[in-house]
Amino acid sequence: MNVVDTDIMIIGAGPVGLMCALLAHISSVDAVVIDKSHGPLEVGRADALNARTLQLFEIVGLFDELYPLGKPCNTSSVFKEGKFISRQSSWWDELEGCFHKHFLMLGQSHIEKLIDEKLKRLGAAVVRGTTATDIQVLEDHCLTTLSNGQMVKSRYVIGADGSRSYVRRRFNIPFSIVRPQIVWAVIDGVIESDFPKVPEIIVFQADTSDVAWIPREGDIDRFYVRMDQKEFALEDCLGKINRAMQPYRLEFKTIAWFSQFSVKESVAASYSVDDKVFLAGDSCHIHSVNGGQGLNTGLADAFNLMWKLNMSLKQGHATQLLASYETERLPVAKSVIESSGALVRATKDGKETTHAENYVRIVKEKAGNITGMGIRYSRDDQLVGSRLHDFEITEDDAIKRIYSILNYSCYSLLIFSDEDKPTINVPEFVRVICVGGKDSDKSFKAKDPPYKNVALLVRPDAYIHEVLDLDQLGCIENCAL
Ligand SMILES: Cc1cc2nc3c(=O)[nH]c(=O)nc-3n(C[C@H](O)[C@H](O)[C@H](O)COP(=O)(O)OP(=O)(O)OC[C@H]3O[C@@H](n4cnc5c(N)ncnc54)[C@H](O)[C@@H]3O)c2cc1C
8 A cells, every 4th residue: 555654644724734734844844734625715714813823924924925915903892772882902002012913804715725825836735635534653653544545654643623523533532512502693795884884893782792793804794693593594694783783774795605603612631642643723622703713723723733843853752842732732722712702601691781891891801812912831920931022123224023034943042132142052943043232233133122131042933932141041052842
C-alpha cells in the first residue's frame, strides 16, 4: 500500500485546519491536510475576527489581504421603542498595545478561501473529498488510513474536524454536551429598510432581546433571531425583526444564507492523546455564537499548537512544551463557554434592567474574551504569559508595526536599548531584534515603545516567555524550552 511520510497529518480543513497547515508551511514543517468537502465554505457561519486574531494574522502575513475585505465594528448598541438607548465601545477604545481596536466583520468563507488558495500556490493544497478511516498511535509515529486508500505515517496528528470530530470519537475523548434549549435563526442577505443603517452590533429590546443585527462586509447584513423551536419559516423571523425595530421596517432583497443552530456547549476532557494526537478548534470546544468567539478561539488554538509541534520536531521531543497546549488552551475554552453562555442566556433569562441592556453589560464584563486581548497564560498580573503589546517602529524611515516583523517560525528576543548590541550567542530558534530610541543608530527605532531598557523573549505566538535585565542576556545562550 502507498504510504506517505510526513511530519503532521491534519484532519479537517475548516479555518482551524487550514491555519494549522499554513503555520506548518511557514515553519518549514511537512504536513498533509485532508477534508471531506470538495472546497472551502461558500457562505455563512462565523462573521467576526477579533483584535487578537488580527494581530496574529499580521505575524503570518494575512492581515494586509484580509483587512480591506471586512468592516470594522466596535460598538454594541441597544435599541428600544424606536430609539437607541445605549451605544458603547469603551472595552475596545481602552485596549492597550493594539492598533485595530474593533472586530473586523468578515464572513468565514473569505478566510477559508484565502488560506486555501495560499496553500494551493505553495504546493501544499488540501486533499479534498477524503476522510480518515483509522488512526493508529504507535511507539514513535502515527499511522492514518485515508478513504482514498492511502496511508499516512506522521509524527503528529491534528483533529481539526469540527464539532462532530472523528478524531475525538476515535480516541473516546469524553465530550459531554449541555443543551440550553435555545435555537437561533441566522439570515445573511442584502436588506432594504428605512432604519438609519450604522456599522454597530445592535441588540433589539422587545419583550426579550431576541433579535440582533450584525454588520457585515460589502452590502451584506446578518440578523440573529432567537426562535426557541426548530420548526419555523423565514416569515416568522422577519415578523420578529420588524416587531423589534418598530417604527422602522425591513425586508430582504436577496438572501445569501438562511440557517439555524441549536446552542450546544462542551469542552473535550482532554486535548491530546499520548503527546501525538491533538484536537483544535470546534473538535475540542463548542458554544453559543454570542460574542463571536468560536472561530477566533480555534485560530488561537492553531497558533498555540503549531509552534510547539515545530519546536518539538526540530529540537527533540519536548513533552512539557506539548503538554502546555492543553494546560493553556483548555481553560481558555472553559472561559469562552462561560462568557458566551452568560450572553446567550441573558437574551432570555436576564432579570436586571432590560434584557438588551443586561446583554451589553455582560459584553463589557467579558471583553477580555470577546476582544481576545484578555487571554493570558499566567495567573500573575505580570509580563510573563501576557501578550506582547504592538507598537510602531521605523525601519529605514518606513513605518511598521512590531507584529509585522515577528516571525512565527522562531522566538524573538526583543532588546530595548540604545546601547550597542551585546555580543550574545542565541540558540538557532531565537531571532534577535534590537529596538532603539528614535535618535539611536539601531535599524529598528521606536519613538515611544511600551518597554524600555529590558529584553523580552517572545514566543512565536507573541506571548512573553521571559523578561530579562539587559545585563542578564548571557543566560539566553543556555535557554531551553
Ligand atoms: C451560524 C454560525 C455562526 C457562527 N458565528 C461565529 C462568529 O460570529 N464568530 C466566531 O468566532 N465563530 C462563529 N461560529 C463558529 C465557527 O463557525 C466555528 O467555530 C468554526 O468554523 C470552527 O472552525 P473549525 O475549523 O474548528 O471547524 P469547522 O469549521 O467545522 O471545520 C471542520 C472541517 O473538517 C471537515 N471534516 C469533518 N469531519 C471530517 C472527517 N471525518 N474527515 C475529513 N474532514 C472532516 C469539515 O468538512 C470541515 O471543513 C459560528 C458558527 C455557526 C454555525
